[in-house]
Amino acid sequence: MSRVLRGLGVLVLVALGIVLYAMCIDMFGGYPQVHSELLTRVAIGLLIVGSIAVWAWHSRVSDDDDDFD
Numbered sequence: 001m002s003r004v005l006r007g008l009g010v011l012v013l014v015a016l017g018i019v020l021y022a023m024c025i026d027m028f029g030g031y032p033q034v035h036s037e038l039l040t041r042v043a044i045g046l047l048i049v050g051s052i053a054v055w056a057w058h059s060r061v062s063d064d065d066d067d068f069d
Contacts, residue, residue: 020047 023040030036 020044023047 023043026040
């Protein structure tokens with residue numbers, strides 16, 4: 001089960017990386033009628049905030065693991 005979850009996690013991260021790359025090269029920024037430039041900036045901001053949250057959670061979990069060494 002752990003291998004399956006790890007594989008799914010890798011696939012999700014690869015897909016997220018492709019989407020992030022597409023946003024960073026402004027692939028979705030050419031549609032002013034739907035305010036895509038603003039949506040791209042909001043999406044990158046949300047990714048940054050999400051990344052900080054994952055980093056903070058992981059560092060808290062890592063600190064808890066060090067107590068058992």
